[in-house]
Structure formats: C-alpha cells, structure tokens
Amino acid sequence: MKTAICAFCAQTGMLCKDCQTKLAEGEITDTDIKIAKTAVDFEKNNPNASKVSILETIERPKFILLIVSPGSIRFLTGGTLDFDKRLERALNKPIKLMEKSKNKRRVIDDIFSPALISGINTIFVPIRSAKPGHSSVEEETIVVLSPDQKEKLPGTVKELIDLVKLVAGEDIRVEFR
Numbered sequence: 599m600k601t602a603i604c605a606f607c608a609q610t611g612m613l614c615k616d617c618q619t620k621l622a623e624g625e626i627t628d629t630d631i632k633i634a635k636t637a638v639d640f641e642k643n644n645p646n647a648s649k650v651s652i653l654e655t656i657e658r659p660k661f662i663l664l665i666v667s668p669g670s671i672r673f674l675t676g677g678t679l680d681f682d683k684r685l686e687r688a689l690n691k692p693i694k695l696m697e698k699s700k701n702k703r704r705v706i707d708d709i710f711s712p713a714l715i716s717g718i719n720t721i722f723v724p725i726r727s728a729k730p731g732h733s734s735v736e737e738e739t740i741v742v743l744s745p746d747q748k749e750k751l752p753g754t755v756k757e758l759i760d761l762v763k764l765v766a767g768e769d770i771r772v773e774f775r
C-alpha cells in the first residue's frame with residue numbers, strides 16, 4: 599500500500615532521514631506512521647492491498663477520514679477484510695475510508711455516512727453585482743436530512759461542511775427537515 603511514509607520506513611518501523619524531516623515539519627503525523635504500519639501488517643495477509651494508495655488522511659476530533667485511490671475499498675473492507683477495524687484498534691478512533699471521486703453525490707454520501715441523506719438539491723441564487731446589469735447566478739448545494747439522522751452524523755455539521763469543501767471543493771448547506 600502506498601502511504602504517507604516511504605516503504606522502507608513502513609516495513610522497518612524506523613524513520614529514515616527524509617521521513618524524519620517530514621514529521622518534524624508537520625508534513626506527516628504520528629497518525630500517518632501508525633496507518634503505514636497497520637497497512638504493512640494488513641498487506642501481509644491481503645496481497646491485493648498493495649494496489650491501494652492512501653492519498654490523504656484527515657484527522658478530526660471524532661474520526662479519521664482516509665481518502666484512498668479510486669476502486670480501492672474492495673481490497674480493504676468487506677467480507678473478511680478488516681483494514682478499517684485494524685486502523686480503529688491502532689488509532690483508537692472511528693475510521694472512515696473513502697475513495698477519491700469526482701461524483702459529488704457519492705462524496706457527500708460517504709462523508710455523512712452512517713447518517714442517510716434524503717436528498718441533495720441544487721438551487722440557483724442570484725448574486726447582485728455593484729455594477730448595474732451585471733448580476734449573475736450562483737449554484738448552491740443543499741444537503742437535506744431528516745431530523746432523526748442528526749444523531750448518526752459522524753461529526754458536527756460544521757466539520758462535515760468543511761470536509762465536503764476539502765474533498766469535493768464544494769460549498770454546501772445542510773438542512774434538517
């Protein structure tokens with residue numbers, strides 16, 4: 599598995615000069631190192647996982663989100679595959695695995711899971727310009743959930759909005775109705 603630290607460091611559990619520098623400069627974290635070690639162990643019994651790249655790790659107070667290369671999840675979870683469970687044990691936090699995707703709906707579904715989204719609406723909001731005759735419209739994405747899904751959200755609404763922005767580059771609004 600391709601992780602944030604180099605293969606040598608992931609295998610040996612020691613940090614080479616390059617990886618030490620990255621850690622000191624905050625480019626990688628202790629979490630990345632634990633993930634890399636867990637990935638090496640996992641790959642020993644699951645050789646298909648070598649096809650997977652971990653592209654980004656986003657750590658939040660309540661969970662850690664791993665963005666992996668498209669098509670990777672089937673090599674990591676489901677059936678007897680337990681990469682997510684192993685990570686949860688190693689990091690002591692809930693883990694969300696997500697494939698990098700350009701599909702906005704899918705990204706939003708993944709980020710909000712296990713809460714279920716009842717709909718995503720796109721509305722067009724007129725933007726007034728200071729110059730007369732130059733007003734335009736802007737797209738706004740509204741994610742709708744029923745109020746009973748609130749307690750299933752994996753983080754605060756603000757955190758989830760930030761994540762969608764980070765992963766999909768999209769500004770969203772969340773409504774419960």
Ligand SMILES: [Zn+2]
Nearest residue numbers: 604607614617
């Ligand atoms: Zn290294």
